[in-house]
Amino acid sequence: MIENKLKILKEKFKKFEIDGYIIPKNDEYFSEYAKNDRLKNISNFSGSAGIAVILRKKNYLFVDGRYTIQAQQESDRNFNIIEIHKKLPHTIIKNCNLGYDPKLFTSKSIKNYFSNNNLIPINDNLIDQIFKFKEKKTKPFYSLEKNITGETHQSKILKITNFLKSNNADYLFISAPENIAWLLNIRGYDNPHSPIPNARLIIDKNKKLFLITKKDNAKKIIKEKKINKKNVIDIEDITKLIDTLKRKKFIIDNKTCSIFYENIIKSKFKILDKNDPIYKLKSIKNSYEINHMIKAHKKDGLALTKFIHWIKNINKKTITEVDAQNKLEKFRKLSKDYLFPSFNTIAGSGSNGAIVHYRATTIATKKINKKDVFLVDSGGQYSYGTTDVTRTICFTNQKQSIKNAYTNVLKGHIAVALTNLRKDNTGKKIDIRARKFLKKEGLDYAHGTGHGVGFFLNVHEGPQSISKHNSLKIEKGMILSNEPGYYKKNHFGIRIENLIYTKKLKNKLVFENLTLAPIEKDLVNYKLLNKTEKDYLFRYHLSIYSEYSSSLNKKERKWLASLI
Numbered sequence: 001m002i003e004n005k006l007k008i009l010k011e012k013f014k015k016f017e018i019d020g021y022i023i024p025k026n027d028e029y030f031s032e033y034a035k036n037d038r039l040k041n042i043s044n045f046s047g048s049a050g051i052a053v054i055l056r057k058k059n060y061l062f063v064d065g066r067y068t069i070q071a072q073q074e075s076d077r078n079f080n081i082i083e084i085h086k087k088l089p090h091t092i093i094k095n096c097n098l099g100y101d102p103k104l105f106t107s108k109s110i111k112n113y114f115s116n117n118n119l120i121p122i123n124d125n126l127i128d129q130i131f132k133f134k135e136k137k138t139k140p141f142y143s144l145e146k147n148i149t150g151e152t153h154q155s156k157i158l159k160i161t162n163f164l165k166s167n168n169a170d171y172l173f174i175s176a177p178e179n180i181a182w183l184l185n186i187r188g189y190d191n192p193h194s195p196i197p198n199a200r201l202i203i204d205k206n207k208k209l210f211l212i213t214k215k216d217n218a219k220k221i222i223k224e225k226k227i228n229k230k231n232v233i234d235i236e237d238i239t240k241l242i243d244t245l246k247r248k249k250f251i252i253d254n255k256t257c258s259i260f261y262e263n264i265i266k267s268k269f270k271i272l273d274k275n276d277p278i279y280k281l282k283s284i285k286n287s288y289e290i291n292h293m294i295k296a297h298k299k300d301g302l303a304l305t306k307f308i309h310w311i312k313n314i315n316k317k318t319i320t321e322v323d324a325q326n327k328l329e330k331f332r333k334l335s336k337d338y339l340f341p342s343f344n345t346i347a348g349s350g351s352n353g354a355i356v357h358y359r360a361t362t363i364a365t366k367k368i369n370k371k372d373v374f375l376v377d378s379g380g381q382y383s384y385g386t387t388d389v390t391r392t393i394c395f396t397n398q399k400q401s402i403k404n405a406y407t408n409v410l411k412g413h414i415a416v417a418l419t420n421l422r423k424d425n426t427g428k429k430i431d432i433r434a435r436k437f438l439k440k441e442g443l444d445y446a447h448g449t450g451h452g453v454g455f456f457l458n459v460h461e462g463p464q465s466i467s468k469h470n471s472l473k474i475e476k477g478m479i480l481s482n483e484p485g486y487y488k489k490n491h492f493g494i495r496i497e498n499l500i501y502t503k504k505l506k507n508k509l510v511f512e513n514l515t516l517a518p519i520e521k522d523l524v525n526y527k528l529l530n531k532t533e534k535d536y537l538f539r540y541h542l543s544i545y546s547e548y549s550s551s552l553n554k555k556e557r558k559w560l561a562s563l564i
Contacts, residue, residue, distance in 0.1 A: 002044055002078055008130050018099040020055040021126055028103045029177050030256040033193050038127040045075045047357055065446025066356040090116040101125045102259040139189040140220045141197040148384055150288025153185045157207055163277045164205040170247035174201040175256040178457045179278035184226055193343050194458045239264055279463050284477040289455040296385025301516035302548055303331035308518055309556045316370040321347040321360035332380050342379035342386050342459040349374045353493030370395040373492040379459050388459050389515045390497035394523050405486045406494050406523040408437040412484040413496045414536050421509040427470035434484040443486055450481040478502045516544050518563055
C-alpha cells in the first residue's frame, strides 16, 4: 500500500519538474495532532512530529530522539530514518528541486531545514491528489464562561490592541487556533485531543476583528455578539479581505503563519519583526485557571490511583496493553466532567516502554508480563482543565540495575519539584538538575524534561519548557510537566511525570504539584535517596491519601495507606 502511494507520488515529479517532495506532520493549522495526517498516510509513521522527503530514488524520514525506535518499526522498510537533531535535512539533501505545500511551512522552518535546495511551492497538495481525506462535519465554536476563564475576552482584546499601539503596528494576524481560543474565550471540536477551534483571526489596533472560518462555525459566537457576522470571512476570501485593509504594518506569527498567508500579507503590507504576544500572555495562568486545573487534576488523580491499584492486583495472564489503557479510560469516565484523552495513551510493557511515544493498538498489543516494567503515559481533557501524567509500574521484584535507574530518574524528578527558582529560573538550568543523577552513571534520555501545558487547550503548549535549549524565565502561573526518564532499547522504559505550576509562597517562587497519583515505591532503591528526597516522597503520598481516602473502597484505601 505505502509502496504504491510512493510510486504514484514520484510519477508526479516530472509534471512539476521536481526531484523530490516534502511532507511535514502538521496540517494547515500547525496543530500537533493533524486533522489530515499526510505524513502517516505516505510513511505509516504515527508519531506527533516528523518530516518526510521523498526523492526519485531515496526516501528520508526525519524524526527527533523520541521517535527513532518507533519510526524504524513503522517505516524502516521504505525510509532512511534520520534523527533530526543530529542531521538537519539540508546536510543530507543538497542541490535538489524540492516541491512543497506553502500552506504547511513557515518561512523560518523551510529555510532552517532545506536551505541548500531550490524550493518550489505547489499549492495543490500532492498527497491530497493521491488520497482524499474524509471531511468531518464540524460543530460550531462555543464560549467559556468568565467563572472558568477568569478574564473577559474584551479585557484580553484590550491587551492586544495596547501591544499593537506600543509597537507601532496596525494589525496582528493570529494563525494559531489555540491563541484565538484564548483571546475570544472560545473552544471547538476541530482536533482529536484538544478543544481548539480551527480558525485564523485579524485584529487591528482599534479592536476590530475579522474571524477567518466558515460562518457555520461562528454562529454561536455571532449570536453572543463576540464577533460581527459581516466580519466572519471564509478562508477562500482572505485575499479580498487583505485588499480592503487600509493601514500599513502587520505582525504575523512566525511559528504558525504559513508561507502562503505570509506572501498574501507581504504583497501589500510591511511585516514587523515581532512575535504574537498571546503565547506569552496565555502561558501565565490566572488564579481562576490554576484553581480549575487543580480541580481537574484531583478528578484525574483519583482515576489514576484506582487504576494503579487495579493493575497491580489484577491477574496479568490475560491483560494486554490495550486492555490496560481502556480500563484507565473507564476510570476517567467515572467523572462527569471528563471529556476525552488529551493525547493517545502510551501503555508500554517491557521493551515497548523503551519506545518513548509508543502506541498500542488492537492489531499490535502485547500481553503484560508480570516480570516486566510497565510504563503508562496518559492525560485527560476535563471541561475546565488539561492533564498529563506518567507512571512506571512493576509487579514483581526487579533487578538492582533497573531499581537504580528508576531511583535516579526519581531523584531528578524530585530535584525539579524542589527547584530554587531564584537560582535556577530557566528551563535550561532546571533541565540540568533533572539529568544530573543519571549522568553520574553515564545515562541520559533523548527528550526534554518538561513541556508547557495549556489551560483546557493543548497538552503541549509553550513558550515555557524545561529543556537544554529554553532560556525563558519561569514566571508565576506557568504550568509545566516534570518528566525525566531512562530507556533501555529492547528492554524497558522509565518515566515519572507530574504537572507542576509556579506559585508565590512567602515572597518566593516555588513549584507546586498539580498531579496527585501514587509513585511506584517497589522500584525505589532507598539507599540512593537522601533525607530530603525521602521526606518529599512521604509528604507526596500523604497528600494523596488525605485527598482520596474517603473516595476509595477498603482495599484501595489500605493499599494507598501502605505507601505513606
